Amino acid sequence: MDLELTQEQLSFRAEVRAWLAENLTGRFESLKGRGGPGDEHYAVDLRMDWNRVMGAAGWNCIGWPKQHGGRAVPLMEEVIFNEEYVRAGGPGRIGHIGETLLGPTLIHFGSAAQQQKYLPGIVDGSEIWCQGYSEPNAGSDLANIQTTAELKDGKWVIHGQKIWTSLAPWADYCFVLCRTDKSAQKHKGISYLLVPMRQPGITIVPIEQITGGSEFAEVFFDGATTDEDNVVGAVNDGWRVAMGTLAFERGASTLAQQQQFQKEFDLVVAAAKRNGASKDPVLRQRIADAWIGLKIMRLNALRTLSVDSTELGREASFAKLYWSNWHRDFGELAMEVLGAESELALPPAEHGPYELTTLQKSFLFARSDTIYAGTNQIQRNIIGERALGLPREPR
Amino acid sequence: MEFRFTEDQNELRSQARRFLAAESTAAHVDKAMKTELGYDPDVWARVAGELGWPGLVIPEAYEGIGLGQLDLHPLLEEMGRHVFCAPFFSTVCLGANALLVAGTTAQKQAHLPAIAAGELTATLGYRGPSAPALAEGASAVTLVAEERAAGFTLTGDVSYVVDGHSAGLLIVAAWVGDESSGELGLFALPGDTAGLTRTYLPTMDQTRRLASLRFDGVQLDKDARLTGMEGGRALSVILDLAAVGLAAEQVGAAEACLDMAVEYAKVRQQFGRPIGSFQSIKHICADMLLKVECARSAAFYASAVAAQLMADMEGGKLTEQKGRELAEAASSAKAYCSDAFFHCAGQSIQVHGGIGFTWEHAAHLYFKRAQSSRALLGSAQHHRERVATLLGLGDEA
Ligand SMILES: Cc1cc2nc3c(=O)[nH]c(=O)nc-3n(C[C@H](O)[C@H](O)[C@H](O)COP(=O)(O)OP(=O)(O)OC[C@H]3O[C@@H](n4cnc5c(N)ncnc54)[C@H](O)[C@@H]3O)c2cc1C
Numbered sequence: 001m002d003l004e005l006t007q008e009q010l011s012f013r014a015e016v017r018a019w020l021a022e023n024l025t026g027r028f029e030s031l032k033g034r035g036g037p038g039d040e041h042y043a044v045d046l047r048m049d050w051n052r053v054m055g056a057a058g059w060n061c062i063g064w065p066k067q068h069g070g071r072a073v074p075l076m077e078e079v080i081f082n083e084e085y086v087r088a089g090g091p092g093r094i095g096h097i098g099e100t101l102l103g104p105t106l107i108h109f110g111s112a113a114q115q116q117k118y119l120p121g122i123v124d125g126s127e128i129w130c131q132g133y134s135e136p137n138a139g140s141d142l143a144n145i146q147t148t149a150e151l152k153d154g155k156w157v158i159h160g161q162k163i164w165t166s167l168a169p170w171a172d173y174c175f176v177l178c179r180t181d182k183s184a185q186k187h188k189g190i191s192y193l194l195v196p197m198r199q200p201g202i203t204i205v206p207i208e209q210i211t212g213g214s215e216f217a218e219v220f221f222d223g224a225t226t227d228e229d230n231v232v233g234a235v236n237d238g239w240r241v242a243m244g245t246l247a248f249e250r251g252a253s254t255l256a257q258q259q260q261f262q263k264e265f266d267l268v269v270a271a272a273k274r275n276g277a278s279k280d281p282v283l284r285q286r287i288a289d290a291w292i293g294l295k296i297m298r299l300n301a302l303r304t305l306s307v308d309s310t311e312l313g314r315e316a317s318f319a320k321l322y323w324s325n326w327h328r329d330f331g332e333l334a335m336e337v338l339g340a341e342s343e344l345a346l347p348p349a350e351h352g353p354y355e356l357t358t359l360q361k362s363f364l365f366a367r368s369d370t371i372y373a374g375t376n377q378i379q380r381n382i383i384g385e386r387a388l389g390l391p392r393e394p395r
Numbered sequence: 396m397e398f399r400f401t402e403d404q405n406e407l408r409s410q411a412r413r414f415l416a417a418e419s420t421a422a423h424v425d426k427a428m429k430t431e432l433g434y435d436p437d438v439w440a441r442v443a444g445e446l447g448w449p450g451l452v453i454p455e456a457y458e459g460i461g462l463g464q465l466d467l468h469p470l471l472e473e474m475g476r477h478v479f480c481a482p483f484f485s486t487v488c489l490g491a492n493a494l495l496v497a498g499t500t501a502q503k504q505a506h507l508p509a510i511a512a513g514e515l516t517a518t519l520g521y522r523g524p525s526a527p528a529l530a531e532g533a534s535a536v537t538l539v540a541e542e543r544a545a546g547f548t549l550t551g552d553v554s555y556v557v558d559g560h561s562a563g564l565l566i567v568a569a570w571v572g573d574e575s576s577g578e579l580g581l582f583a584l585p586g587d588t589a590g591l592t593r594t595y596l597p598t599m600d601q602t603r604r605l606a607s608l609r610f611d612g613v614q615l616d617k618d619a620r621l622t623g624m625e626g627g628r629a630l631s632v633i634l635d636l637a638a639v640g641l642a643a644e645q646v647g648a649a650e651a652c653l654d655m656a657v658e659y660a661k662v663r664q665q666f667g668r669p670i671g672s673f674q675s676i677k678h679i680c681a682d683m684l685l686k687v688e689c690a691r692s693a694a695f696y697a698s699a700v701a702a703q704l705m706a707d708m709e710g711g712k713l714t715e716q717k718g719r720e721l722a723e724a725a726s727s728a729k730a731y732c733s734d735a736f737f738h739c740a741g742q743s744i745q746v747h748g749g750i751g752f753t754w755e756h757a758a759h760l761y762f763k764r765a766q767s768s769r770a771l772l773g774s775a776q777h778h779r780e781r782v783a784t785l786l787g788l789g790d791e792a
Contacts, residue, residue: 269786278788281780288782292693292727299692302398318685377674383684384677388657391672 005080012073013080016059020088023053028091036092036260037368038361040215044170047094048128055125061099068107068115069123075305086259097167098122098129102175105245109192109233118173118194130197132162132176132219133242140378142177143186143239147221149178149193154228156180156193158201158221164372168204168217171197175245176221181236192238194230201225211364212353246374257323258297261330264362265294268334271359277337286333293326317387321379324369331363398695400469408469412476414446419477421757424602427480431595432561433604434480442481443513449486450511452495454709457507464636464701468694471640472647478602478760482516485558488640489633490517493566495705496636497581497621497629506564506583517564519637520556520608521630531773532634533579533627538569538610540580546617547571547582549610557771559606560595562586566621567608568630579626582619590614600767602760632704632718635725638772639701642694642728645736645768649690652736652743652761653683659747670746679742686735690728697721697728723785726778733769733778740765 005013024032028050034042054060063078064070073081093099103122106115121127138144147160158178165174174195181189197204201224206214233241272278272287300322304315335342338359346355356364370376384390400408418438427434443449452467453459467487474483491510494503494517509515523537538551553559553567563586571578586593590613596605621629657680660671670676704721707713740762744751751758769775783789 269788272788278783284783284788285776285779287788288779288786289730291782291786292731292779295696295727296689296692296731299398299696300689303692303695306397306399314684315688318681318688321681322685322689377678380678380681381674383681384671387684388677388680390657390660390677390680391669393672393674393677394668 005076009076009080012077013084016081016084017088019057019059020084020090023057024050024088024090028053031091032089033263033358034091035094038211038213038215038356038365040092040094040167041213042091044094047091048125048170050091051093051095051125053125055123060095060125061103061123064103064107064119064123068103068119079301079305082259086263094167094170095122095125095128097131097171098127101131101245101248102129102173104248105175105192105232105241108244109241111229111232113229114194114232121172127172128167128170130165130167130171130174131245132165132174132195134164135161136163140375142242143190145177145179145190147176147178148182149176149180149191151180151228155225156228156230158193158195158224158226160221162219162221164207164216165219166216168197168219169206169214173197174219175232177238177242180238184236187239189236190238190242191235192232192241193226194232195221195224195226199224210367211356211361257327258294258301261294261297261323261327264330264334264359265290267359268330268337271334271341272337275337275339275341277339283333283337287337290326290330290333293330297323297326314387317383318379320373321376321383324366325376327362327369328366331359331366334359335363400695404466404469407466408473410446411470411473414442415473415477415479419474419479424478424480424760428601433558433601434482439481440513442483447511448483449491449513452487452705453491453507453511454495457503457511459507459511464639464705465698466702467640468643468698471643472650472691475644475647475649475764476651478648478651478757478764480602482518482558482562484603484637484640484644485518485562486510486516488637489519489557490562490564490566492636493517493519493581493621493629493633494583496632496708497624497626498583499621499623502583502618502621502623510564515563516558516561517566518556518558518562519566519568519633520553520559521568521634522553522555524552524554524607529774529777531777533568533630536568536570536579536630537574538567539573540569540571540582540615540620542571547580547615547620549582549613549615552607552609554596554605554607555771556606556608558604559608560593560604561606565591565608567610568626571626579630581621581626581629582615583621584613584615584619588613588615598767600763602764603767603771628718632721634772635721636701636705638725638729638778639694639697639721641768641772642690642697642725642732645732645765646687646690646694648761648764648768649683649732649736649739650687652739652758653680653687655758656680656683656739656743656746663748676746679746683739683742686738690732690735693724693728693731697724700724719785723782726773726781726785729773730775730778730782733765733775736761737765737769 035047062071062073066072099122135145149156149158174197176193176195178191178193179189180191201222203220205218207216208214277283348354385392447460450459451462455461494506522535525537526535538553540547540549549569565586566581566583568579568581570576571580590611592609594607596607598605660676661669663670700721704717707717744758747758750756
């Protein structure tokens with residue numbers, strides 16, 4: 001066991017810190033601490049610019065292989081990068097779906113042509129992706145999707161509806177799960193298509209969320225098209241690819257989020273000290289408990305990183321369940337620490353009915369953490385069946 | 396940055412698991428539980444003779460094996476897993492560690508080789524029977540050591556001493572002068588010292604023995620006092636090291652509860668299907684897995700900090716900062732692992748149904764052990780309160 005950073009890691013940290021200090025200034029100053037879950041609608045154009053500046057300096061997709069435009073840095077360096085990014089107040093990464101979900105999926109399952117066509121736009125920060133999985137009747141039971149795609153004259157023609165599609169209003173592309181063989185069984189006959197968002201056959205209807213903002217939307221496909229070769233993996237083999245993406249989603253989340261959580265935790269400690277909640281024996285217990293929980297989150301991640309295999313092992317199986325529940329409980333604690341003040345929102349802003357404080361957003365948004373990317377219940381099923389080998393429930 | 400067990404540590408774990416699977420079976424535990432001594436001396440002799448475990452963290456200069464606190468971790472996990480009844484925790488985590496932290500070279504020389512050889516068992520006592528329930532560490536000490544020209548006279552009581560009725564060497568904390576002096580001393584004395592009465596205390600968890608010690612004007616020489624480190628600070632470090640050890644034990648025991656529950660859930664059939672296919676059972680098991688692995692992260696990290704601290708101390712450069720790191724890590728681990736083990740032990744009974752409530756099934760051993768472990772060396776609540784203080788909560792006004 002070695003808990004120290006190497007010399008190279010220390011100088012990498014210094015490099016990141018220096019670059020951020022020099023670049024996250026001027027017109028980007030207003031982005032500090034903004035964007036991200038519950039605040040994705042904030043200053044989208046400016047955040048796109050920032051995303052391109054990051055890309056030009058080579059800070060997007062740093063963990064990707066070099067041939068795909070990344071720096072191939074080890075995971076520990078990614079952790080360091082995230083730590084520094086959050087410490088500097090770096091805005092929510094508007095390109096995160098491309099960087100953490102679609103990119104790794106294409107690198108793993110995509111054709112060389114698809115990689116050449118789509119990865120550069122993610123790396124240079126110019127193109128935004130969204131994830132078209134869920135439908136009104138296909139949430140946890142994802143394989144129940146009904147959206148169809150049919151091949152006509154060298155193009156897939158798509159009909160159907162997606163829902164809860166995060167970042168859809170701003171996205172250039174969507175990876176869409178479609179049924180391409182209606183006669184096949186549920187999990188067969190699904191294909192994974194890459195679809196341009198800005199076209200006549202697509203209608204996007206934003207949905208107002210619990211926070212008052214609209215980060216996700218309904219997406220209607222009414223004869224929307226995409227080229228025949230925009231299918232990832234084989235036709236009718238999209239379920240396998242979709243599950244690959246989900247594994248990336250569930251694996252990647254912890255590290256990027258922990259640093260944000262630490263920041264929120266610091267806000268709560270500061271509030272407790274300010275308003276005297278820090279002297280309440282019960283709240284002291286709960287704040288200490290949250291701190292211990294956050295510390296363990298980091299230790300879990302470090303343990304996972306220290307395992308060689310890229311397979312998600314037992315240590316990683318519960319990461320999503322753990323962080324989402326920690327964050328939900330933490331949101332409740334934050335409100336209790338604030339007491340009466342927890343009710344006071346900020347003056348109305350340009351988006352939504354009101355403007356919430358960071359901790360209010362966190363409190364509200366955390367209710368979705370235990371739902372998206374596999375609900376708590378689905379996560380426990382997965383842990384029980386895959387990590388512990390318990391028998392499946394009857395289906 | 397590497398956060399995993401080394402090959403050697405994994406080897407130590409396998410060795411421990413092999414030995415304990417054979418020598419700490421349900422039958423062994425049941426037999427040991429019924430004796431006043433609380434363990435089988437023949438098995439303990441083999442642990443010392445064949446495996447050398449009592450000397451694991453004792454430096455080679457004192458005839459030990461010279462490994463670190465981190466190497467203790469896998470061993471303690473396995474001991475927890477098998478509810479091993481032995482004076483290991485008392486002798487190594489309390490006794491030997493107390494000498495390593497607070498002893499002078501001469502004091503170490505006097506006792507550590509015998510401990511390493513398995514000839515001497517040891518323990519540490521600090522808690523007075525009349526101490527307030529929530530007091531811990533120095534504030535739980537009530538024993539008084541009056542200073543005389545030739546040495547000290549100890550008067551008062553110490554209780555809740557792990558293996559205190561049988562340990563060959565006792566280390567006790569006492570206020571020097573009287574309680575108001577604020578000066579804490581640690582004293583080492585043989586278990587059969589004149590004026591000392593040791594009483595075995597029956598306990599709900601029969602796998603860990605406790606005793607009380609009555610000091611009726613016990614006369615000690617000057618050199619009985621451990622003077623390698625200031626007493627109050629030393630007691631705090633020693634108790635932190637012990638809490639880390641206990642946390643590792645709790646991890647292994649919690650995992651045993653999980654494994655038992657999962658095995659049972661796979662084979663027990665009701666309503667024509669294995670109970671593990673019911674979500675309410677499956678989800679209990681999933682939550683147990685989460686807690687076991689989080690507990691392991693917390694305890695493993697704390698063991699690593701303990702190892703660093705001991706290495707720094709040996710090198711004569713123990714800083715305040717390291718002490719604080721250990722306090723944070725130890726209290727975090729003890730708090731989390733206490734809750735996790737108790738949770739798993741309770742849920743394991745639930746998953747087992749009626750059989751889990753019987754004396755015949757091992758579930759009760761773990762449940763009682765979970766309770767005794769969380770009460771020992773400070774409750775989860777105590778340790779969270781300590782973390783809150785370390786976070787600076789409450790000292791801003
Ligand atoms: C903020 C947010 C962002 C999102 N972004 C995206 C996105 O970008 N792209 C996308 O495709 N989707 C997105 N989603 C959708 C998300 O993946 C789904 O909400 C999720 O899969 C749950 O599906 P559902 O909402 O239909 O709930 P349901 O599946 O209907 O679940 C309702 C309840 O039933 C429980 N339940 C369901 N099945 C079982 C079972 N087998 N056993 C036990 N309990 C069960 C669930 O745990 C839940 O408590 C997002 C959701 C949120 C909240």
